[in-house]
Amino acid sequence: MVESSPRRVLVIEDSRTAAYALRQQLAAQGMDCTVSHDLADGLIQLGQADYDLALLDLFLPDVVGLDGLARLKAAKPDLAVVILTSHDDAELAVQALKEGAQDYLIKGQFGQLLFRTLAFAYERNAVRKQLEALNEQKNRFLGMAAHDLRNPLTAILGISDLLVATTEGVLDEKQRELLRHIEQSSSFMVELIDDLLDISTIEQGRLDLRRAETDLSAVVSGAVARNRHLAIPKGIELVCALPSLPLRATVDERRLVQVLDNLLSNAIKFSPEQSTTTIQLDLVDGDVRLSVTDEGPGIPEDEQAHLFEPFQRASTRTTGGERSTGLGLAITHRIVQAHGGTVTLRSAPGAGTSFVIRLPLDG
Numbered sequence: 031m032v033e034s035s036p037r038r039v040l041v042i043e044d045s046r047t048a049a050y051a052l053r054q055q056l057a058a059q060g061m062d063c064t065v066s067h068d069l070a071d072g073l074i075q076l077g078q079a080d081y082d083l084a085l086l087d088l089f090l091p092d093v094v095g096l097d098g099l100a101r102l103k104a105a106k107p108d109l110a111v112v113i114l115t116s117h118d119d120a121e122l123a124v125q126a127l128k129e130g131a132q133d134y135l136i137k138g139q140f141g142q143l144l145f146r147t148l149a150f151a152y153e154r155n156a157v158r159k160q161l162e163a164l165n166e167q168k169n170r171f172l173g174m175a176a177h178d179l180r181n182p183l184t185a186i187l188g189i190s191d192l193l194v195a196t197t198e199g200v201l202d203e204k205q206r207e208l209l210r211h212i213e214q215s216s217s218f219m220v221e222l223i224d225d226l227l228d229i230s231t232i233e234q235g236r237l238d239l240r241r242a243e244t245d246l247s248a249v250v251s252g253a254v255a256r257n258r259h260l261a262i263p264k265g266i267e268l269v270c271a272l273p274s275l276p277l278r279a280t281v282d283e284r285r286l287v288q289v290l291d292n293l294l295s296n297a298i299k300f301s302p303e304q305s306t307t308t309i310q311l312d313l314v315d316g317d318v319r320l321s322v323t324d325e326g327p328g329i330p331e332d333e334q335a336h337l338f339e340p341f342q343r344a345s346t347r348t349t350g351g352e353r354s355t356g357l358g359l360a361i362t363h364r365i366v367q368a369h370g371g372t373v374t375l376r377s378a379p380g381a382g383t384s385f386v387i388r389l390p391l392d393g
Contacts, residue, residue, distance in 0.1 A: 036082030036152040038062045042072035043087045069093045088115040103130045110155035173230035180223045187216040225357035232364045239282040247272045250311050253290035264303045271310040279391045285365045292358040297324035299352040323384040329377040338363040
């Protein structure tokens with residue numbers, strides 16, 4: 031037996047004959063085996079003792095298919111689970127792995143492979159937990175570092191803003207251009223720090239929403255007014271299409287403002303001069319629909335699937351030399367998901383881009 035094999039195994043198998051055979055095989059390898067003949071009892075056993083691994087039959091008296099796997103993982107997310115079934119289905123096996131199973135064994139075919147599979151499944155699960163712990167540690171460090179950097183950067187930004195506003199006629203144009211460069215760079219750094227703090231909070235599962243009934247028309251109008259100063263230098267027209275009657279939904283207004291600011295600033299960054307960006311709010315099939323549509327260069331299809339991942343950028347470039355943190359869309363996606371909604375995009379090279387958000391009315 032591999033030294034890192036599981037010591038305590040829960041077998042959830044409705045066939046008493048198969049369960050007895052498994053118990054004997056596992057005991058012969060020094061493993062402590064508990065048998066349940068349905069999922070309900072398996073969940074009870076899982077709550078009463080710590081198990082290194084579970085062997086789960088996909089067809090039980092009280093559950094069929096991958097629902098049993100989902101319920102096991104919901105009860106104990108860190109549990110290594112190996113599917114044990116007579117159903118030889120490659121697509122189902124792949125789906126089981128995607129949903130958290132460590133492996134997929136066909137009854138009557140594994141022989142000595144069983145013990146190797148259990149050992150490897152246990153090892154992989156242990157490595158996964160170590161990586162998750164390291165990732166959490168990284169996120170905490172990132173959050174602390176970003177927090178400590180924000181205060182001095184904010185001070186630099188405030189001082190540079192003041193100097194730009196009060197030195198006209200005192201400094202020559204070259205000196206004022208240097209000040210503007212400091213102002214722009216520190217502004218970008220503060221934006222990056224804020225995004226890093228947000229993504230760190232989200233990745234640690236600490237995105238707490240403060241939901242309240244909110245006038246969405248007012249939120250959209252405010253976002254348009256707030257971002258108009260970015261559009262004016264490029265001659266971009268912001269068109270706001272709102273419903274004739276007030277539209278209210280239960281959302282975290284502060285987070286929704288963040289989503290709209292991200293989408294609007296992105297649209298402006300990638301739009302050509304003298305173009306139009308349209309923000310539309312309406313109700314579709316009982317859901318709120320918010321869309322931001324620009325007339326920019328569009329996003330190649332092969333890049334769209336990864337656009338909502340942190341630090342991902344499309345190959346298209348901003349039209350005014352603006353910089354991007356690569357975090358805005360990832361933050362937007364996670365905020366919308368936390369509201370129980372979806373965000374999708376429609377885009378093609380040369381045809382602009384439209385981001386569409388759908389949110390439930392009641393949050």
